[in-house]
Amino acid sequence: MKTHTDQEFERELMSIRTRLMTMWGSVEKMLAGAMEALQNADRGMAESVIAKDRDINNLEIEVDEMCLTVLALRQPAASDLRFLAFSLKVVTDLERIGDLAVNIAERVVELCAMPPLKPYIALPHMCKIAREMLTQSLEAFVRRDPELARLCFARDNVVDAYYVKILRELLTYMMEDPRNIPRVFKLLAIAKTIERVGDHATNLAEQVIFLLEGHDIRHKGIGKPERPGAVLVKPSKGVLFVSLANSARGPIAVAWAKRLAPSNIEVGCAGIKKGVVHPLAHAVMEEVGLDCAEVHPKSLDEVDFGAFDLVVTLCEEGAKLAFPEGVHHVHWPIEDPAESAGKPDAIKVFRAVRDDLASRVEQMFRET
Numbered sequence: 001m002k003t004h005t006d007q008e009f010e011r012e013l014m015s016i017r018t019r020l021m022t023m024w025g026s027v028e029k030m031l032a033g034a035m036e037a038l039q040n041a042d043r044g045m046a047e048s049v050i051a052k053d054r055d056i057n058n059l060e061i062e063v064d065e066m067c068l069t070v071l072a073l074r075q076p077a078a079s080d081l082r083f084l085a086f087s088l089k090v091v092t093d094l095e096r097i098g099d100l101a102v103n104i105a106e107r108v109v110e111l112c113a114m115p116p117l118k119p120y121i122a123l124p125h126m127c128k129i130a131r132e133m134l135t136q137s138l139e140a141f142v143r144r145d146p147e148l149a150r151l152c153f154a155r156d157n158v159v160d161a162y163y164v165k166i167l168r169e170l171l172t173y174m175m176e177d178p179r180n181i182p183r184v185f186k187l188l189a190i191a192k193t194i195e196r197v198g199d200h201a202t203n204l205a206e207q208v209i210f211l212l213e214g215h216d217i218r219h220k221g222i223g224k225p226e227r228p229g230a231v232l233v234k235p236s237k238g239v240l241f242v243s244l245a246n247s248a249r250g251p252i253a254v255a256w257a258k259r260l261a262p263s264n265i266e267v268g269c270a271g272i273k274k275g276v277v278h279p280l281a282h283a284v285m286e287e288v289g290l291d292c293a294e295v296h297p298k299s300l301d302e303v304d305f306g307a308f309d310l311v312v313t314l315c316e317e318g319a320k321l322a323f324p325e326g327v328h329h330v331h332w333p334i335e336d337p338a339e340s341a342g343k344p345d346a347i348k349v350f351r352a353v354r355d356d357l358a359s360r361v362e363q364m365f366r367e368t
Contacts, residue, residue: 009074016066016087023059023094024138024204026052028131030101031197035127037105038190039120043112049105056098063091086211093200093207097134100193100200107186107193117173117183125289126162127194129155133201137208146212152205154352157359158288159198164362165260166191233330234364235310238266240303242311242318246271248281248338249314251295252354255285256361265365266307272317274299278338284350288358332360 030049037046067084070076076084133152140149167188174184206218239261241253250269257267275297282292300321310328313319319331334356340349 009070012066012070012074013080013083016063016070016084019059019063019066020087020090020094021138021142023056023063023091023098024134024141026056026059027094027097027101028134028138030056030098031104031127031131031134034101034104034108035124037108038111039124041108041112041116043109046105046108046112050102050109053098053102056095060091060095063087082211082214086207090204090207093203097197097200100197103193104190107190111183111186114183117180117187121289122162122166122169123187123190123194126159126166126191127197129158129162129288130194130197130201133159133198134204137201137204140205140208141211144212146209149205149208149212151348151351152202154355154359156198156202157355157362159195161256161260161358161362162288163191163195164366168262233310233328235265235308235328238268238308239310239312239364240305240308241269241314242272242300242321243269243314243334244272244317244336245275245338246297246299247275248278248350249334249336249353249357251277251281251292251297252285253312253314253357253361254295255290255292256358257365259290260361260365262365268303268308269295270298270300270303272300272315272321278341278350280337280341280347280350284347284354287351288354332357 030052033045033049036042037049067087071081071084074080133155136152136155137149140146140152170184170188170191173180203218206216210216239257241250241257243249246269250271254267254269257265261267277292277295277297285292305324305327308327310330311323313321313329313331314334315336316333319333323329334353335349337346337350337353340346343349
């Protein structure tokens with residue numbers, strides 16, 4: 001933010017900014033506390049999260065009143081007016097995220113009176129990504145970095161992918177034993193709540209871009225991969241991902257597919273030439289609680305195509321290949337992140353590919 005010659009006006013704007021940052025950090029901590037309470041069946045921690053909701057509500061009211069006072073008395077223009085419009089919008093999303101953290105904590109209180117359904121693994125990972133989106137949008141605001149804010153859009157795809165998998169798993173528990181229904185409903189509510197947190201974090205990132213660049217990007221599908229009809233082909237037997245060396249794109253796609261595909265779908269990957277899984281592919285998948293360790297790179301010559309009815313090529317070289325009769329072929333033009341190895345932003349390139357593939361694979365197996 002620019003510095004004003006009117007020191008009182010400057011203090012008023014900084015006071016609003018400080019309260020926004022306090023809210024941002026507080027709701028992230030509430031989410032972390034709610035998820036820790038779930039993992040540890042800690043009723044006391046859940047109740048402490050619920051108690052913090054009043055503080056968030058008070059901050060929302062303070063920010064609203066301060067913004068309206070400045071608008072009435074200062075008649076700001078240009079970037080100052082945009083900052084106040086930004087503040088009035090993001091404070092609503094932040095307060096709602098606080099409410100969502102309380103909703104999770106309330107379900108945890110109820111779950112504490114029941115035996116655990118299963119170890120909680122996917123839910124904490126899903127929540128961790130949503131919290132990181134919050135932190136990322138805050139850092140973008142503080143550092144005035146719109147490109148950092150844009151990274152949140154692709155991460156929302158990862159949250160959505162987790163939600164689909166968790167939904168499928170929990171419905172299976174419910175069908176296996178009707179006695180699980182009460183616990184499943186509460187866990188489904190938590191999963192949906194975390195998915196909504198991801199949506200609100202995306203809203204925050206969009207507002208940061210509005211603040212910094214002066215244009216509105218809401219409702220434009222930014223960060224979502226294109227959906228040509230071929231992408232929507234779904235396997236009924238198995239899917240094989242084909243890339244050049246099977247060192248990054250293939251193993252990442254397989255890790256997501258193993259997480260998201262129904263249990264009766266065979267999942268594999270192969271390279272036009274045989275390679276090894278890149279260390280950064282391992283690293284970025286570990287960030288979202290998945291593992292490439294079980295992926296053993298192989299060449300196309302080693303593949304038994306009888307196990308697959310869909311091939312997804314991830315490189316231009318693969319797009320030109322012919323595959324056995326009866327095997328559908330879809331091409332996803334995904335850049336090879338291994339080409340960025342050694343560059344300062346290599347990890348960001350791997351993350352972008354990971355998040356893109358998460359969204360595509362989630363779409364492939366949605367309602368399968």
